[in-house]
Structures are given as structure tokens and as C-alpha cells.
Amino acid sequence: AQSVTQLDSQVPVFEEAPVELRCNYSSSVSVYLFWYVQYPNQGLQLLLKYLSGSTLVESINGFEAEFNKSQTSFHLRKPSVHISDTAEYFCAVSDNTNAGKSTFGDGTTLTVKP
Amino acid sequence: GAGVSQSPRYKVAKRGQDVALRCDPISGHVSLFWYQQALGQGPEFLTYFQNEAQLDKSGLPSDRFFAERPEGSVSTLKIQRTQQEDSAVYLCASSFRSSEYEQYFGPGTRLTVT
Secondary structure (H helix, E strand, O other): OOEEEEOOOEEEEEOOOOEEEOEEEEOOOOOEEEEEEEOOOOOEEEEEEEOOOOOEEEOOOOOEEEEEOOOOEEEEEEOOOOHHHOEEEEEEEEOOOOOOOOEEOOOEEEEEEO | OOOOEEEOOEEEEOOOOOEEEEEEOOOOOOEEEEEEEOOOOOOEEEEEEEOOEEEEOOOOOOOOEEEEOOOOOOEEEEEOOOOHHHOEEEEEEEEOOOOOOOOEEOOOEEEEEO
16 A cells, blocks of 8 residues: 655745755555645646656756655755745655556645745 | 546535536546545545546445446546535546556536535
8 A cells, every 4th residue: 555645734935945845655666756736726737757767857847856765755845936836735656556546645735925 | 738627616415415526538538537635635546447447446435436437538426325524625637548647637526515
């Protein structure tokens, strides 16, 4: 069985400050890892994903995440946040034994203040 | 192109009523997933289709929950004799093929059982 733990339920930061949203997972097999973002009143959107290859993955809007197998982590980082980054962020894991069924964390609410 | 759509966006049902929630996946997407998202939690897997075949329904919480995708496109999640604990947002996601792990989510249907 898989599980995902997002260590912070709420993260308030000031605009232009760096941020890290933490995600740890447990799985007995090789995993695929995802970060989704959910803006108010909208559906989940894929932010970035790790399937294989380079352990550092980046999104088009400046977020990055690093897969750390030894620490079973996939933390999300951004060096300088904007007001528009305010949203809920979900970490998810799946593997090639369950046809893409994803297990999600409970989410982290990122609030960027001016 | 058009994304995943769900209808209705909001549904209020009296306890004991039956409800049907519809999902229109992205055209050509083979895989379709249903998730349940309770307030303050991450999405939890309900069931998965590959084309018209329901390959995994391990997440359906009770036999009151039933899902179908008869022609391998539109899917319906039906909940019979609704209970208050069924109140949640029901999310539908689709992906191009079962080995393609990126899922595209619809906006969800918020079900409130009174």
C-alpha cells in the first residue's frame, strides 16, 4: 500500500520569499510522483511530475521538486513566490502496478501575502 | 481543446435520494478515474476504467456506489440512498492511456446531502 504525507497543512509566506512544501511518501515499489495545484473553485492541475531520469524536475512557472529516494521525499520549492501562487498544493504517488491510480496527500495551503 | 467536464457542478440531495454524477473525459482518453474529496482532505480513489471496462473498484465505499462507462467515453457515478457522509466533492480524471500517468482533472461535483 502507498501513502503520502504532506507535513504542513498551511504555509503562509510573504511575496518574493522562497518557499518549500514538504512531501514524504511510502511505497514498496518504484513510484511516480506528482505535484498538483488547485486554485479556488477550479479543478486540480498538474504542476510537475517525476517518472524517471533526472531527479530534479521543473515547472514552467518556476517551481521545482527533487525526488530523493533514500529519504522518500519529493519536496516542492520556489525561490521567489508571487501573490498568484496562492493555492492548495497536493502531492501524489502512483506506480506501474496499479494502472495510474494515484494516492494523494491531504494538501498544503500556500498563502502568499503582500 | 476541451478539458474534462463534470455535471452538475453542485448537487444538493436529501438523505435517501439517489444521485447521478456525470463525467465527460477528454476525447480519446482511454483511462478514467473517479475520486472523492472530503473537506480538508486530498482526493481518495474510488474506481478506474480502461475504455468501458471497470478494472478497479476497490475504493468504492459501499454497495450504494456504482459507476459505469458503457461506451468507453462518458462515465456516470451513481450513489443510491445517499447519506450525510457522502457529502464531498467528486472528481473525475482522465488520461490518454493506462501507461500514461498524467491525469487531467475535471472541476468536480460538490455533493451536499441534507
